[in-house]
Amino acid sequence: MRTIAELAGVSSATVSRVINGSAAVREATAERVRQVIREQRFFPNTSAITLKYGRSGTYGVILPDITNPFFPDFVRNFEAVLLERNLELLLATTDFRTARIQQSIRRMLVRRVDGVAFLSSEEERESFAALVHNRVPVVTADMRKIAPGVSDVAVDFEKGMTVAVRHLYELGHREIAFVGGNSGLKTSDVRRSSFVEALRGAGLKVREELLVAGDYRIDGGVAAAASILEVKRRPTAIMTANDLTAIGVLRELHRQGVRVPEQMSLIGCDDIEFCDIVSPPLTTLRIPRPELAQLYIKALEAGRDVSRTGKQYWLEPTLVVRSSTGRAPKPARGDRKK
Amino acid sequence: MRTIAELAGVSSATVSRVINGSAAVREATAERVRQVIREQRFFPNTSAITLKYGRSGTYGVILPDITNPFFPDFVRNFEAVLLERNLELLLATTDFRTARIQQSIRRMLVRRVDGVAFLSSEEERESFAALVHNRVPVVTADMRKIAPGVSDVAVDFEKGMTVAVRHLYELGHREIAFVGGNSGLKTSDVRRSSFVEALRGAGLKVREELLVAGDYRIDGGVAAAASILEVKRRPTAIMTANDLTAIGVLRELHRQGVRVPEQMSLIGCDDIEFCDIVSPPLTTLRIPRPELAQLYIKALEAGRDVSRTGKQYWLEPTLVVRSSTGRAPKPARGDRKK
DNA sequence: TTGAAAGCGCTAACAC
DNA sequence: GTGTTAGCGCTTTCAA
Numbered sequence: 001m002r003t004i005a006e007l008a009g010v011s012s013a014t015v016s017r018v019i020n021g022s023a024a025v026r027e028a029t030a031e032r033v034r035q036v037i038r039e040q041r042f043f044p045n046t047s048a049i050t051l052k053y054g055r056s057g058t059y060g061v062i063l064p065d066i067t068n069p070f071f072p073d074f075v076r077n078f079e080a081v082l083l084e085r086n087l088e089l090l091l092a093t094t095d096f097r098t099a100r101i102q103q104s105i106r107r108m109l110v111r112r113v114d115g116v117a118f119l120s121s122e123e124e125r126e127s128f129a130a131l132v133h134n135r136v137p138v139v140t141a142d143m144r145k146i147a148p149g150v151s152d153v154a155v156d157f158e159k160g161m162t163v164a165v166r167h168l169y170e171l172g173h174r175e176i177a178f179v180g181g182n183s184g185l186k187t188s189d190v191r192r193s194s195f196v197e198a199l200r201g202a203g204l205k206v207r208e209e210l211l212v213a214g215d216y217r218i219d220g221g222v223a224a225a226a227s228i229l230e231v232k233r234r235p236t237a238i239m240t241a242n243d244l245t246a247i248g249v250l251r252e253l254h255r256q257g258v259r260v261p262e263q264m265s266l267i268g269c270d271d272i273e274f275c276d277i278v279s280p281p282l283t284t285l286r287i288p289r290p291e292l293a294q295l296y297i298k299a300l301e302a303g304r305d306v307s308r309t310g311k312q313y314w315l316e317p318t319l320v321v322r323s324s325t326g327r328a329p330k331p332a333r334g335d336r337k338k
Numbered sequence: 339m340r341t342i343a344e345l346a347g348v349s350s351a352t353v354s355r356v357i358n359g360s361a362a363v364r365e366a367t368a369e370r371v372r373q374v375i376r377e378q379r380f381f382p383n384t385s386a387i388t389l390k391y392g393r394s395g396t397y398g399v400i401l402p403d404i405t406n407p408f409f410p411d412f413v414r415n416f417e418a419v420l421l422e423r424n425l426e427l428l429l430a431t432t433d434f435r436t437a438r439i440q441q442s443i444r445r446m447l448v449r450r451v452d453g454v455a456f457l458s459s460e461e462e463r464e465s466f467a468a469l470v471h472n473r474v475p476v477v478t479a480d481m482r483k484i485a486p487g488v489s490d491v492a493v494d495f496e497k498g499m500t501v502a503v504r505h506l507y508e509l510g511h512r513e514i515a516f517v518g519g520n521s522g523l524k525t526s527d528v529r530r531s532s533f534v535e536a537l538r539g540a541g542l543k544v545r546e547e548l549l550v551a552g553d554y555r556i557d558g559g560v561a562a563a564a565s566i567l568e569v570k571r572r573p574t575a576i577m578t579a580n581d582l583t584a585i586g587v588l589r590e591l592h593r594q595g596v597r598v599p600e601q602m603s604l605i606g607c608d609d610i611e612f613c614d615i616v617s618p619p620l621t622t623l624r625i626p627r628p629e630l631a632q633l634y635i636k637a638l639e640a641g642r643d644v645s646r647t648g649k650q651y652w653l654e655p656t657l658v659v660r661s662s663t664g665r666a667p668k669p670a671r672g673d674r675k676k
Numbered sequence: 677t678t679g680a681a682a683g684c685g686c687t688a689a690c691a692c
Numbered sequence: 693g694t695g696t697t698a699g700c701g702c703t704t705t706c707a708a
Contacts, residue, residue, distance in 0.1 A: 011695045043447040047388035048685035072404040109381040349679045386701035
């Protein structure tokens with residue numbers, strides 16, 4: 001910048017003013033400065049600006065698994081909003097590993113991000129404390145809990161699961177299994193308990209052996225489906241905690257020759273692009289990414305003052321009916337009738 | 339940091355030394371300082387360090403489409419290597435839009451990244467010049483061209499396509515179509531011309547109407563398949579520029595009742611996870627992401643001195659045979675025999 | 677073994 | 693309208 005100033009025969013302050021379009025600089029001077037900037041291919045150094053202001057103009061995003069298409073799609077939307085506001089994105093993935101979470105948070109701290117969207121669903125009170133202590137607001141996912149400096153964006157699974165279960169109920173299903181995410185994760189627990197509630201709400205009974213854990217990945221769905229198919233009295237429908245899980249379930253169902261939806265209905269969650277390309281296309285509970293991304297930004301912006309308690313935000317999922325759900329099969333002969 | 343220094347009763351220089359484990363600091367002093375750092379939950383400010391050194395310890399990655407599972411998988415591997423070296427990642431996606439490319443490069447410049455992995459395959463000579471001029475090395479993808487400060491990582495499609503075509507040839511296929519990426523993109527051109535070469539190498543003739551463009555996405559594959567199926571003398575196999583395209587092709591094939599591989603063989607490229615879950619599972623030309631990520635890092639590190647001409651790196655794809663390729667169907671009655 | 681001080685690039689308050 | 697200057701947090705001579 002000093003170079004620019006010298007070449008343009010002005011002071012660095014004037015260069016700064018020109019760059020920021022601030023204050024009144026004589027147009028002739030401004031133009032001369034701009035000219036030099038172009039010639040020299042000069043770009044201001046954000047480190048200096050960050051250092052000066054103590055704010056980096058960057059939001060951090062911490063994800064468990066960038067390999068799950070839900071997240072890249074979220075990132076895409078999130079980045080788009082940031083770009084409009086001339087903000088930067090710092091991405092960290094944790095692979096569901098605690099050490100990586102800590103490391104990610106440290107990365108956020110040393111880069112002086114202005115806020116962290118924490119979509120990796122472990123409850124990291126300790127780590128959040130470090131963030132908040134350093135005045136960086138946190139927005140969590142589906143924790144349904146807020147605190148000073150910590151806001152939360154929750155998907156209304158209570159309602160979503162109710163809609164999904166009703167859809168199955170109306171198709172005649174009475175025995176419905178559920179495949180969750182990694183047990184212990186808050187997001188997984190919420191989905192599971194919402195499902196159980198929905199079952200009760202529909203007057204169906206809850207069979208523990210039909211509530212199985214997955215890992216939010218395809219493999220987990222495969223394993224879960226295998227275990228569900230071993231149960232004595234088979235369910236006629238399976239609800240899953242996310243689409244990857246549903247795809248895994250579908251795969252195992254195929255492998256064992258169970259036809260979908262004739263013999264087994266299946267509902268996913270998220271509505272990733274691949275729902276539509278597996279066969280049959282998956283009925284799923286959609287979590288809209290554009291809205292989700294916007295909600296996070298909104299929460300981040302509103303939460304700037306970490307001394308104030310964060311807010312709770314809600315997002316409604318919607319049921320997208322495709323071809324993996326159909327009428328419940330008639331009970332086979334020999335099956336106990338309900 | 340000054341706070342830490344005061345609380346520990348030392349100077350900021352000493353605190354710096356303790357943090358960096360450098361020089362000889364008396365253990366008692368060091369421990370006292372560490373203690374205070376812990377209590378205060380202090381994290382060094384990277385902006386100051388970047389400012390001081392002119393290096394940010396960050397590599398930038400510019401991608402066209404984070405929604406294509408190939409890229410998240412690349413990012414995952416890339417991030418893992420960076421983490422080992424205590425380096426940071428700055429991610430930008432371009433959506434194949436020129437304005438976004440320019441914007442991404444600007445983001446890299448203002449953040450003072452130490453290098454850019456440019457996986458978005460447009461030939462941005464102008465933009466690269468800005469980077470190199472500012473002493474940041476660039477590593478491109480499949481440009482097969484190097485320059486001062488610009489290295490290139492290329493996948494050996496010449497060999498890969500030869501292997502793929504030979505696989506089809508041995509199965510009896512003589513009429514093979516190709517669906518490329520967005521026409522005009524360098525990566526797309528390379529794949530296409532490698533395919534054409536491979537065809538010639540196998541002694542097959544090249545039918546222009548069987549060489550169609552896609553867009554590296556599912557939709558492009560769908561459209562391309564539709565156009566291929568309208569050709570008078572249908573091919574018996576289709577090779578595609580990436581897996582997403584192949585998935586789109588597969589989808590359209592299904593829709594029109596063309597059985598894979600009985601009536602049409604299909605080969606993708608990349609080997610994304612979803613190859614294995616569509617039905618039939620896709621035969622594909624795998625581009626190994628861990629090796630690719632490592633190669634990029636290697637190129638970035640070797641290219642630090644932008645006054646020197648970059649290097650050309652090569653990566654071998656391997657053919658993964660699954661179930662979407664099979665023996666060519668016997669020519670139907672009425673088809674001209676070859 | 678430790679401290680003082682300069683300087684990285686930028687902005688803003690204050691002078692002129 | 694424009695220049696001077698202090699200071700953001702850190703590292704690194706140079707001195708002590």
